[in-house]
Amino acid sequence: DSGVTQTPKHLITATGQRVTLRCSPRSGDLSVYWYQQSLDQGLQFLIQYYNGEERAKGNILERFSAQQFPDLHSELNLSSLELGDSALYFCASSVAVGVSGNTIYFGEGSWLTVV
Amino acid sequence: AQKITQTQPGMFVQEKEAVTLDCTYDTSDQSYGLFWYKQPSSGEMIFLIYQGSYDEQNATEGRYSLNFQKARKSANLVISASQLGDSAMYFCAMRGTVYGGATNKLIFGTGTLLAVQP
Numbered sequence: 001d002s003g004v005t006q007t008p009k010h011l012i013t014a015t016g017q018r019v020t021l022r023c024s025p026r027s028g029d030l031s032v033y034w035y036q037q038s039l040d041q042g043l044q045f046l047i048q049y050y051n052g053e054e055r056a057k058g059n060i061l062e063r064f065s066a067q068q069f070p071d072l073h074s075e076l077n078l079s080s081l082e083l084g085d086s087a088l089y090f091c092a093s094s095v096a097v098g099v100s101g102n103t104i105y106f107g108e109g110s111w112l113t114v115v
Numbered sequence: 116a117q118k119i120t121q122t123q124p125g126m127f128v129q130e131k132e133a134v135t136l137d138c139t140y141d142t143s144d145q146s147y148g149l150f151w152y153k154q155p156s157s158g159e160m161i162f163l164i165y166q167g168s169y170d171e172q173n174a175t176e177g178r179y180s181l182n183f184q185k186a187r188k189s190a191n192l193v194i195s196a197s198q199l200g201d202s203a204m205y206f207c208a209m210r211g212t213v214y215g216g217a218t219n220k221l222i223f224g225t226g227t228l229l230a231v232q233p
Binding site: 002031033042043045048056058088090092094103104105106107108109111 | 158160161162223
């Protein structure tokens with residue numbers, strides 16, 4: 001158990017819908033990352049938050065948004081869903097930005113299927 | 116730009132034998148970190164081992180060791196005494212230098228699927 005909690009574990013929804021994925025980082029971790037894993041794209045970095053502020057953006061679509069709340073949990077919102085958004089979405093956390101040695105721990109992922 | 120290359124899409128190994136999974140990287144950073152993660156068929160991403168670019172000794176964690184050759188920019192994972200439960204996808208990843216507010220996201224390779232045979 002990595003200590004990173006993601007919900008829901010599985011989600012099936014229709015095209016055009018909107019879903020929210022939730023992540024609770026490990027206790028004490030300030031930085032949260034979201035990754036998307038699909039068969040054709042591999043593991044893609046989406047976005048990173050540190051202590052409530054957006055720190056870096058990767059290949060995140062405009063239909064997707066995220067935030068980190070004061071209690072450090074994070075949500076990834078996916079809207080106007082398309083079939084191609086079907087993927088495994090990972091949340092990960094680490095203690096801080098700027099500490100080169102610390103490890104990034106991943107949650108178990110949220111499987112999203114768009115039908 | 117940073118890049119991770121894993122050239123072995125799939126590998127077989129006999130139970131109880133050792134196996135080496137290859138990883139090469141490219142970066143212009145002087146300080147960086149290299150990671151290996153295991154992803155079983157259930158999907159979770161499990162941290163295995165970390166090597167810092169300035170670490171003088173190769174990292175080891177139980178049956179996992181990282182063969183770090185800085186000049187060759189390689190960070191191969193060695194699994195000793197393979198077990199059936201080691202069958203999974205293995206990803207090599209790198210995190211570059213952090214400057215002030217810069218990100219320390221991970222860049223992943225494409226992975227190697229390891230199958231351990233009884």
